[in-house]
Structures are given as C-alpha cells and as structure tokens.
Amino acid sequence: MDARNSWGSYPDAEGRFGNFGGRFVAETLMPNILALQEAYEQAKSDPAFLETLDIFLRDYVGRPSPLYFAERLSAHFGGAKIYFKRDELNHTGAHKINNCMGQIFLAMRMGKTRIIAETGAGQHGVATATVCARFGLPCVVYMGAKDVDRQSPNVFRMKLLGAEVRPVDAGTATLKDAMNEALRDWVTNVKDTFYIIGTVAGPHPYPQLVRDFQSVIGRETRQQMLEREGRLPDALVACIGGGSNAIGLFHPFLEDEQVKIYGVEAAGHGIETGLHAAALTGGRPGVLHGNRTYLLQDDDGQIIDAHSISAGLDYPGVGPEHAFLKDTGRATYLSATDEEALEAFQLCARLEGILPALEPSHALARVGEIAKDVGKGGIVVMNLCGRGDKDIFTIANALGAKI
Amino acid sequence: MPVSRLSEAFAAAKAEHRAALVAYVMAGDPLLETCAAILDALPGAGVDVIELGFPFTDPMADGPSIQRAGIRALKNQVTLKKTLALAAGFRAKHPTTPLIVMGYLNPVETLGYQAFATLAAESGVDGAIIVDAPPEEDRDLRAAMQANELALIRLATPTTDARRLPKVVEGVSGFVYYVSVAGITGDKAIETADIAEAVAAVRQASGLPVAVGFGIKTPEAAARTAQIADGVVVGSALVDVIAQAHETGADAAQAAAAFCQSLAHAIAQARQEPSA
Incomplete structure (x- = not known):
C-alpha cells in the first residue's frame, strides 16, 4: 500500500x-x-x-487560531524559524x-x-x-x-x-x-x-x-503555512499527556514523510527517578481505560502513579495512536522535566510576551534543540495549546514567590 | 477436568432444586493468611462456587466496597501470582468446589495469556472473569484458556440487547454471569421482576447456567434472585462483612462463614415457598 x-x-x-x-x-x-x-x-x-x-x-471558539512567527525565540535559539500555533487564544484558553x-x-x-x-x-x-x-x-x-x-x-x-x-x-x-x-x-x-x-x-x-475533532489544528496549520511560507514545515512539536493537542497537529501531516514529528512527554523529576509521566519513554504496553497503549506500570501490571508539575500531563497512559506512531517510528517522543518546563515558561514570557500553560511549556523546553537540529532556513511549528493563567499559582509556588 | 467442576456444582444445586451460591472474596483481603482461612471456611458454609478477585489499581467497574478491598490487597502486596498461589492452597484441601478468579485484564496481559492460563490450571483454578475483556477483545485469552480446559466466563448486562446477546454467548463455557443492574458492583438493590426475563433469554441463548449478581446484599434479596437464577452471586456485601470483622478484631473467617450460611439457607428455602 x-x-x-x-x-x-x-x-x-x-x-x-x-x-x-x-x-x-x-x-x-x-x-x-x-x-x-x-x-x-x-x-x-x-x-x-x-x-x-x-x-x-468560527464564531464561538474563534477559529482559525493564528499561526504566529515567534521571532525573538527563534533568534534566541539561532536555528530554524519557530512558529506557534496559537490554540491558547481559543475561547476557554486551550485546544x-x-x-x-x-x-x-x-x-x-x-x-x-x-x-x-x-x-x-x-x-x-x-x-x-x-x-x-x-x-x-x-x-x-x-x-x-x-x-x-x-x-x-x-x-x-x-x-x-x-x-x-x-x-x-x-x-x-x-x-x-x-x-x-x-x-x-x-x-x-x-x-x-x-x-x-x-x-x-x-x-x-x-x-x-x-483526533478528528482536534485535527482542525493541523489542517489550519498546513494551510496557513502554505500561505505564509509556500511550503510545509520541517518539524512539528507538541506536548503529550493523553496527546490530543499533539495528534490534532500531527495527523494532517502524517503522510508528509518529510515532516519530522516530535512529541514531548512530562519527565517530572527525571525519567531516571521513576517520578514522571512519560508513558512512551518510560512505560510499556498494557490495558487501561478501555485501550491498549503504553502505560506506567509495575511487574504485576499495577498502574504506577504519574508525576508532573503539570496537572494536564499527570497521567500514566497515552493515546493509542501515539503508541503506534512511536513503534512505527513515524514520530519521535522526547521528554522534559518540571524544571525544564519552568525555565521554558519564563523564557517564553520574557521573549514573546506570552504566558504559556505548563503543558506546552514542556514542548517549549525541547523546541530550541529541535530548531537547531533542523537548522537555519528551516521551519518548526509548535502547538501552543493552552495559556498559562491557570498555572500562575503553581508556578509562583515552584519559583518560591508569594502572590 | 476443571470446566466440569463448574458444571457439576451447578448440576448438583439443580438436583437439589435450588440455586447455587457464588461467593466473591478479594485475594489477600484483609490479610493474606486470613483470606486463606476465609476460603477454607466457604465450602462448609454452603458456598457452591468461589470467585477470587485479584486486585487492580484502577478497578473502573467496581463500587467502593470492592475498591477498598483491592486497596487493602495491594497494600498487602497481593499480585496475580500470589492470588493463584492462594487458589492452589485452597485446591489442595478442597478438590471439588470450583474456584474462578476475577479481575481486570492488565495483570493478565503482564503475566502473558499463555502463562496465566497454564499457571491457573496448575493452581486448580476452574476459570476466570475478566471484567474489561468483552467478546470483541478476548479471542486470544479465550484460546489460551480453552487449551488449558479453563472457562472464560462472560458478563451479560441489562444493556446487552437481543442483537448483541448472540455475540456475548458465542464460545462461552462454565456459566454466564448476568450483571443485574447497569452500574458498578454493590451499587443498588435489584428488582427481581426486571431480570427474570433477561435471565431466561441468556440461559436459552447460552445453554449454560446463569448466575446473577451485583447488588445482592441480604438473604432476602438472595432468596428472591434464587427463584429465577441458577446461581446467586454475593460480592460487595461479603467483602463488607469481612472488612467489618477485621476492623473490629472479630474472626473474619467465622463472620464470612456465618453470613454465607444465612445466604445459603435463604437460597435453599427460596423455591420451597410459593413466589411472592
């Protein structure tokens, strides 16, 4: 086929x-x-x-969401141009x-x-x-x-x-x-x-x-990218909890084999500590909540608690299509720790004037390396799938600030 | 011949013109050794079939009683393998009372279907109920079970309509477990009249005995169910009796046996009296 x-x-x-x-x-x-x-x-x-x-x-959610060239962040990393798909601008603040x-x-x-x-x-x-x-x-x-x-x-x-x-x-x-x-x-x-x-x-x-309902993200991105740059991006990046924002961005590009696809899981305190939420990176296949997928689990098949600073990524499983994309090699799954996500959050706030949610802050934490890897002249699209207002108390707490 | 142990138990109850009493306990609850004593006491207390639960961290079809029992079992570090060892201990003393294990698929997947079926057969287990493995998903497990002459017992529910029933009873063995209410275990009291018709339909479609469970908490409810079903399953209520005895420092095995005796007595009388 x-x-x-x-x-x-x-x-x-x-x-x-x-x-x-x-x-x-x-x-x-x-x-x-x-x-x-x-x-x-x-x-x-x-x-x-x-x-x-x-x-x-269109009229209630506010679609299409903009595709934004994050110029200062791109210059900061010195690699490919980084675009944000601004799904944090949707009504209710996320995808x-x-x-x-x-x-x-x-x-x-x-x-x-x-x-x-x-x-x-x-x-x-x-x-x-x-x-x-x-x-x-x-x-x-x-x-x-x-x-x-x-x-x-x-x-x-x-x-x-x-x-x-x-x-x-x-x-x-x-x-x-x-x-x-x-x-x-x-x-x-x-x-x-x-x-x-x-x-x-x-x-x-x-x-x-x-997936189908979220694929509006990728369909819009594809059209906007063709209008803006006249070509498809070289790489896509999104955070993965269950993985709905990610699959929404990825799915309309799966058949464009030249487009590299990166998912970023929550590494919590670090994969090696066992205190993380990275089912694809640190788990193995099993059955939970109605589907077979990668899960954090022990030798008896009992589910292990996930750990992440981000409540939206704090889940011991992952969508089955991501498990499939991992095993077929179509997508690459990376991870970012709580600390890396917090740093990326602050960097984005200061360079771009955007407070991202802690979830896409995990994707932000890897986007610099991916942009460098793709190189100058290349294009990377990251799904900025949620805004950070909801997280300010968690972030203040993590940074030792009182609000 | 493990499947026949189940058939014989239901046939024996039928010969006595009564329903079989099916009792559920969670492996290793409240303690591993106490659980062994409870299992040991059940056949003498009128229990015809034992369902031995193995714990799972995420029991999405269970109500609070069995959830708590699962948490206690996990605290006691009970695994699927330890559950099968418990079954083997029971089988060494009780050669005829059928015992099936019940739980969720992930521990079984982790052990491997073949390894599970082999180990279960070696442990004297007669079959299994895997709550989250509907007919659409149990083909490989069923093959492994059949190869070891073990029953894979399916669930039928009030939402299983006439269109779906043939799929549910296809390839079943042992008995069919009719979940009498749409809900989680131990959830609500059951309405006997509602289920009589459904039980008859499942019995006819499967050609097997039909045990009814979910929400049977008292001897009276057990008796009403016994008038229409081939087996009466009591789970959450028994688990609660065990938990309460353990918490108050009473003998959990004795308490479980006394409760089962009251159920068995009510079931034995049920068909002697005219139906209400």
Whole structure:
C-alpha cells in the first residue's frame, strides 16, 4: 500500500492502531460504545453536522487560531524559524474546546440529556462546562482531589458555568482516578448520559473521534503555512499527556514523510527517578481505560502513579495512536522535566510576551534543540495549546514567590 | 477436568432444586493468611462456587466496597501470582468446589495469556472473569484458556440487547454471569421482576447456567434472585462483612462463614415457598 494512504486508514474496524487501541470495557458499556461509533460514522459524513460545527468553531471558539512567527525565540535559539500555533487564544484558553464542541453535537444528536467529563488541569472540564452551558445540558465533571487543589481557578470557572465538580479522592486523586470515576458514572447512567472524554484515549471510537475533532489544528496549520511560507514545515512539536493537542497537529501531516514529528512527554523529576509521566519513554504496553497503549506500570501490571508539575500531563497512559506512531517510528517522543518546563515558561514570557500553560511549556523546553537540529532556513511549528493563567499559582509556588 | 467442576456444582444445586451460591472474596483481603482461612471456611458454609478477585489499581467497574478491598490487597502486596498461589492452597484441601478468579485484564496481559492460563490450571483454578475483556477483545485469552480446559466466563448486562446477546454467548463455557443492574458492583438493590426475563433469554441463548449478581446484599434479596437464577452471586456485601470483622478484631473467617450460611439457607428455602 502507498504510505500516503496508509496513515489515514487507522484505526481499523476494531478500533486498532496496529497493536494498540481497542475496546477494553465492561460489557455494560459495549452497546453504548457501539452506538456512539455508529452515530459518529453517520455524523461525520453529514454535511449539516459538519457545517454547524464549523460555524461554532468560527464564531464561538474563534477559529482559525493564528499561526504566529515567534521571532525573538527563534533568534534566541539561532536555528530554524519557530512558529506557534496559537490554540491558547481559543475561547476557554486551550485546544480542549475543539473536541468538546464536536462531542456536544454528537451527544445531542444521540438524544443524550446529561453530560459527564473527567479533567486533570481543568481545561477540559472548563471546555465541557462551557459547551454544556451554551446548549443547556446538565454537566458533572470528575476531578482528582489533588487537582482540585492545584487548579482552583479552573474549579471556580466550572462552577460559574453551572457545572457540578465532583472531587475524586480514590487512588492518587489525579486524572486517572477522575477517569475511573467518570467511567463508573457512565456504567451506572448509561442510558441518558454522554461521556465527553477529553483526550485521544479511552475505548474506540474515542481516540478516533477526539483526533478528528482536534485535527482542525493541523489542517489550519498546513494551510496557513502554505500561505505564509509556500511550503510545509520541517518539524512539528507538541506536548503529550493523553496527546490530543499533539495528534490534532500531527495527523494532517502524517503522510508528509518529510515532516519530522516530535512529541514531548512530562519527565517530572527525571525519567531516571521513576517520578514522571512519560508513558512512551518510560512505560510499556498494557490495558487501561478501555485501550491498549503504553502505560506506567509495575511487574504485576499495577498502574504506577504519574508525576508532573503539570496537572494536564499527570497521567500514566497515552493515546493509542501515539503508541503506534512511536513503534512505527513515524514520530519521535522526547521528554522534559518540571524544571525544564519552568525555565521554558519564563523564557517564553520574557521573549514573546506570552504566558504559556505548563503543558506546552514542556514542548517549549525541547523546541530550541529541535530548531537547531533542523537548522537555519528551516521551519518548526509548535502547538501552543493552552495559556498559562491557570498555572500562575503553581508556578509562583515552584519559583518560591508569594502572590 | 476443571470446566466440569463448574458444571457439576451447578448440576448438583439443580438436583437439589435450588440455586447455587457464588461467593466473591478479594485475594489477600484483609490479610493474606486470613483470606486463606476465609476460603477454607466457604465450602462448609454452603458456598457452591468461589470467585477470587485479584486486585487492580484502577478497578473502573467496581463500587467502593470492592475498591477498598483491592486497596487493602495491594497494600498487602497481593499480585496475580500470589492470588493463584492462594487458589492452589485452597485446591489442595478442597478438590471439588470450583474456584474462578476475577479481575481486570492488565495483570493478565503482564503475566502473558499463555502463562496465566497454564499457571491457573496448575493452581486448580476452574476459570476466570475478566471484567474489561468483552467478546470483541478476548479471542486470544479465550484460546489460551480453552487449551488449558479453563472457562472464560462472560458478563451479560441489562444493556446487552437481543442483537448483541448472540455475540456475548458465542464460545462461552462454565456459566454466564448476568450483571443485574447497569452500574458498578454493590451499587443498588435489584428488582427481581426486571431480570427474570433477561435471565431466561441468556440461559436459552447460552445453554449454560446463569448466575446473577451485583447488588445482592441480604438473604432476602438472595432468596428472591434464587427463584429465577441458577446461581446467586454475593460480592460487595461479603467483602463488607469481612472488612467489618477485621476492623473490629472479630474472626473474619467465622463472620464470612456465618453470613454465607444465612445466604445459603435463604437460597435453599427460596423455591420451597410459593413466589411472592
């Protein structure tokens, strides 16, 4: 098969990206997941669905997001030109709303009357609460108790938007536990409830449909780059937690084999310390939350707690398509520590006047090396997928400042 | 012949005109040695089939009781291998009572399907329930289990409609576990009338005994379920009895046995009385 045709053909009918993905859920959820798949297949070929989504992405989310030449940062590193895809300028301040907008239309199409979601940093929770407010649907957001503490501005935003935030004390009280609890809610309320998953993980068809809704990032980037530079970029860079912003940027370029693709995971205190969230770099394949993918786990297959300064990357797994892109060698996965992300955050603030979220600060931490590697005359695009306002308390704390 | 141990247990209960009592306990809960004593006490307390849970850090289909039991087991450093060792210890003393293990797929994947099936067979285990391995995802595991004459027990639920049921019962062995409510373990009390029809449909489609579980907490509820099902599964309620006994310094094995006896007694009487 022609490689240009092959990347777009995943997942297969069983939801597999090679060995990864699938539908590893309790039987109670299987009929619902199959119904979702059927509804999504119909929706994505329905011009009316796509047109409505496009209008809301334009008028409500504020798309297309700009492609910005980060001139001073580029000069600082002295390599390739660095562009930012400014998805932090979206309504609600991150890429998450691209996906929520798509899923809320699917939920209404399926006649569901109640929305649940999990959230880590709170960005997906805020985006879900936002679309629920806009369309008048009740919304319950599960959030690890630890994340409720460190992301209090987003908790308050969700409440202002009318959502109920349910703190989850189980396990490590972070994103994975919030996802467990959301799945338990869904199993219990399967008839009327739609689960808006925030990343490219979970059972099929979630990794596919979240990817498709986020791919607007890469499609716009491709067009903007052709208009601006008359050619495709040499490299793409994005941070990876579950990996939805990254796959959104990467996917429309997968078949352009000359475009190098880099994902950056959270190395926490350092991969060698074991206290990190880099499932691809420091984990091995297993099954969690409905899909087979790379996971942080021990010799018995028990999931190991992830560690990252960034609540949005603090997850012991990763989307199955990233696992596939790693194993096939199409993408390269690097990592950045908490400390490196903090340095990159400050550099971006001072050189570009942009406070990035801690999540894309991890991508920023590697973008200099990648720009140097690509070299002068080259072009690198980094997804600046979220803004840093939500993180100022965490950052102040890490820098020893009082606010 | 491990699968036949299951068949014989259900057949024996049927011959006595009663449902089988299926009891769930978490391996290594509250302590590894206490759990061994609990298992040892169950056959004498009227338990026909034992489900031995193995812990997982992220039990996404379980309610608070079994979540807590899993956390206790993990604190006691219980692994899948230790769970199978516990089963082997039980089997050495109890040659006829069937024992199946129940849990999530990742520990099984980590051990390897073949290695798991071989070790389970060597440990005298009769089968397994893997909650997050629906028919779409269990082909390789099922092959490994079959090669070792072990049952891979499937779950049917209220959301399993007529269109899906044939897929769920395809290639099943042992028995079918009907999850009587859409929800997590131990979640709500069950409505017997709602499930009678579903149980009959699953029984007919599978040609196997149907055990009903999720939300059966009392002898009365067990008796109502026993009127319509071939097996009655009690999990969260038994786990709670064990936890409470352990916390109050009582003999957990004795408490578990007493509770199971009350369930077994209620089940034995259930079909002697006219249905309400």
